[in-house]
Amino acid sequence: MTGMDAIHQILNGGLQGYLVVALLLFFLGLATVLLRRTLLLQFMGVELMLNAANVVLLAFARFRGGDAQAMVFYLFIIAVAACEAAIGLALIIGLYRHRDTTDSDRAASLKQ
Amino acid sequence: MFITFALITLLGALGMLLQKNVVVAGLCMVAAFFGVAGLFVLLANPVAAALQIIVYTGAIMVLVLFVIMMLSSHQEEEAAVSHPVQRWLSVALLAVLAFGAVNLVLASPGVKALAVKGAEMPQAMTLQTVGTNLFADHLLGFEVAGLVLLAAMIGAVALTKRNL
Known part of the structure; x- marks a missing residue:
């Protein structure tokens, strides 16, 4: 595939376009987790990565002729993401109670 | 349409990465998340788009914003120790990984074949199809997901309550 052809595919929303958007979304989420220190922002980065996985899943499902199995897995991923949100935020609140901070660098040791 | 929603998604994510104010x-x-919901509509999947808006923007983000405001941590705290080398290394590594992965996707013959084969729009996903599939073939998984949600709920209450 030549370069112009690839760009055309991406801009018109072919399968490659969705995959590239999902990849960039994943790497932006990963960058948020690595570069920001606030636990709440890192948590949002994890959510972003989960969303990128969902985009890839549903993009492949659509290009395989509307596979309904993907929707089932999408539902399970959403359920796990919701659990992760509840537990993660509870842990952040617990950390804030003990250390008075939401900065992950300041929570580097297990001992108080 | 695709490029509009893709831009909304990526600019939103970039804004989150760069914004100083946590709210x-x-x-x-x-x-x-709204951009991703738009992408789901373009993927002939309105059910997923509705779920995306209800669960992510409606439930998860409201929960996160509540916690941000409850802890009043609107600004990022000053760094205790700055790690400039590690930060630049991670940026460089991410850039290399992203470039490699995008290249891999664009060069893959399998992806290209699938894009050509599935080019015509399939029937839009209906709630009925999803429900039939979920309850006919994945009933056990559905029950387990409910159990996981219950466990998470109890765990969250146990973790946040001061004296149980």
């Missing part, structure tokens, strides 16, 4: 970063995240 504004959360709102950028909401924009990114």
Whole structure:
């Protein structure tokens, strides 16, 4: 595939376009987790990565002729993401109670 | 249409990465989730788009914004120790990984074949199809997901309650 052809595919929303958007979304989420220190922002980065996985899943499902199995897995991923949100935020609140901070660098040791 | 929603998604995510104020970063995240919902509509999947808006922007982000405001941690705290080398290394590594992965996707013959084969639009996903599939073939998984949600709920209450 030549370069112009690839760009055309991406801009018109072919399968490659969705995959590239999902990849960039994943790497932006990963960058948020690595570069920001606030636990709440890192948590949002994890959510972003989960969303990128969902985009890839549903993009492949659509290009395989509307596979309904993907929707089932999408539902399970959403359920796990919701659990992760509840537990993660509870842990952040617990950390804030003990250390008075939401900065992950300041929570580097297990001992108080 | 595709490029509009893709731009909303990516700019929202970029805004979240760069924004200093945590609340504004959360709102950028909401924009990114709406963009993803738009992408799901373009993928002939209105059910997933509705779920995306209800669960992510409606439930998860509201929960996160509540916690941000409850802890009043609107600004990022000053760094205790700065790690400039590690930060630049991670940026460089991410850039290399992203470039490699995008190249891999664009060069893959399998992806290209699938894109050509599935080019015509399939029937839009209906709630009925999803429900039939979920309850006919994945009933056990559905029950387990319910159990996991219950466990998470109890765990969250146990973790946040001061004296149980």
